[in-house]
Amino acid sequence: MNETADIVVIGGGCIGAAIALYLAEQQSGKVLLLEQKNLANGASGKGIGIIRTHYTHPVLAQLAYESLKLFHGFSERFGGYDAGFHACGYYVLVGLEDVETLKALVTRHQTIGINVGLVSPQAVEAQLPFLNLSDVAAVAYEPDSGYGSPPQTTRALAQRAADLGVDVRVQTPAMNIYLDNQGQITGVQTPTRDIHTRTVVDCVGPWARKFTQQVGLTFPVVPIVEHVVVVERPLAWAEPHPVVSDLVNLCYFRADASTPYTRIGNSDPQYHPKFALAEADDYQGQLFPGICEELHQKLLHRCPALKSAPVAETYSGMWGVTPDYQPILDRIDAVPGLYCAVGFSGHGYKLSPIIGDLMSRLILGKMDRGVELLKLFRFSRFQEGALIQSPLSYSLAKGLR
Numbered sequence: 001m002n003e004t005a006d007i008v009v010i011g012g013g014c015i016g017a018a019i020a021l022y023l024a025e026q027q028s029g030k031v032l033l034l035e036q037k038n039l040a041n042g043a044s045g046k047g048i049g050i051i052r053t054h055y056t057h058p059v060l061a062q063l064a065y066e067s068l069k070l071f072h073g074f075s076e077r078f079g080g081y082d083a084g085f086h087a088c089g090y091y092v093l094v095g096l097e098d099v100e101t102l103k104a105l106v107t108r109h110q111t112i113g114i115n116v117g118l119v120s121p122q123a124v125e126a127q128l129p130f131l132n133l134s135d136v137a138a139v140a141y142e143p144d145s146g147y148g149s150p151p152q153t154t155r156a157l158a159q160r161a162a163d164l165g166v167d168v169r170v171q172t173p174a175m176n177i178y179l180d181n182q183g184q185i186t187g188v189q190t191p192t193r194d195i196h197t198r199t200v201v202d203c204v205g206p207w208a209r210k211f212t213q214q215v216g217l218t219f220p221v222v223p224i225v226e227h228v229v230v231v232e233r234p235l236a237w238a239e240p241h242p243v244v245s246d247l248v249n250l251c252y253f254r255a256d257a258s259t260p261y262t263r264i265g266n267s268d269p270q271y272h273p274k275f276a277l278a279e280a281d282d283y284q285g286q287l288f289p290g291i292c293e294e295l296h297q298k299l300l301h302r303c304p305a306l307k308s309a310p311v312a313e314t315y316s317g318m319w320g321v322t323p324d325y326q327p328i329l330d331r332i333d334a335v336p337g338l339y340c341a342v343g344f345s346g347h348g349y350k351l352s353p354i355i356g357d358l359m360s361r362l363i364l365g366k367m368d369r370g371v372e373l374l375k376l377f378r379f380s381r382f383q384e385g386a387l388i389q390s391p392l393s394y395s396l397a398k399g400l401r
């Protein structure tokens, strides 16, 4: 061992960067953030970045609401750095079978303070004439929601962490975790040196299964390819539009603020087994056949004005997906010194600031009502057969909401 750290955070995505930053804010000693390649090398480099509070589970809605507030005050809160956040508004569209669920959720979300309301499809069509809502029965609107830039946010969080003393090391993979005879963490192996530490925070996203295998754990986190189609809107419709979450056609789309591009992604869970990879390292930016054409058709159905609009780009990123589409946020008792924040299943970006806050306090032993919320996301839920389920659920989107 030739170096010592109090805490080593592994994985330079938005989650690892947020946790490292919040640790630094609480004077946690020497904190290292290790990234195997460059910051935002994984999911955080490719995310569409939608930030909304509309969740079916009350704890997730609460966490998303707390995070949304942090995105609104991001620059003031985090040393002047910018997350690329645009509060362009967010619409949720549902069909007849989900009207009662939407109404109940809007009421619940209003009671916790979220700025959300129901809008009639006719009123939305009058406001946004490019939308075809012929198969939509009800709509909710969150005016304060929108989108941010996941890579920009990751770099902002990491830069602020570095300003506060975190040693951010890119091109530094954690190659091995050292344990003593009791299974307690004693260090981390990197290509150039060993780092002696008693505390490791696993934030490796879709690499979670591979990472935890080395300490004898089986994390049910499957790397899944998520596709994005980018369409260039015509000059007549150059103005950016709000985010749309389409729970009828199981897709989501948003506009860039500074280019005439609309980005659409898939939220149909039936595709995920088909897009699964054996290992996160197998991901090479591949696109599975057929899905981009289908996403394009879904966009044209919802926005007929884009009929002649060219596809500017198709690309993919990777999600780390758990069986209930919820992350693992825990202290791992079987490996003393190991903490995990992985498996965000395609919705981790919006939660990253609040996860940084809560996980840092869990690591520092500062238990309070906020940190207690993390128990919902304990690793043992998979062995207990206690997967996270929402009291209310949409008929098609299922756990993805």
Ligand SMILES: Cc1cc2nc3c(=O)[nH]c(=O)nc-3n(C[C@H](O)[C@H](O)[C@H](O)COP(=O)(O)OP(=O)(O)OC[C@H]3O[C@@H](n4cnc5c(N)ncnc54)[C@H](O)[C@@H]3O)c2cc1C
Residues within 6 Å of the ligand: 010, 011, 012, 013, 014, 015, 016, 034, 035, 036, 037, 038, 039, 040, 041, 042, 043, 044, 045, 046, 047, 048, 049, 050, 051, 150, 172, 173, 174, 175, 203, 204, 205, 206, 207, 211, 226, 227, 228, 265, 316, 317, 318, 319, 341, 342, 343, 344, 345, 346, 347, 348, 349, 350, 351
């Ligand atoms: C196409 C797409 C659209 C999305 N849309 C949204 C959205 O609209 N809203 C939303 O909230 N979320 C969205 N997401 C999900 C969101 O981007 C992720 O949940 C989030 O970025 C996860 O961040 P992370 O830090 O956990 O993981 P990652 O960003 O994957 O970071 C993990 C990091 O760990 C590093 N690493 C792995 N192994 C090691 C090792 N041994 N040593 C050192 N480093 C290692 C990797 O290189 C990587 O940089 C989307 C994702 C994709 C791909």
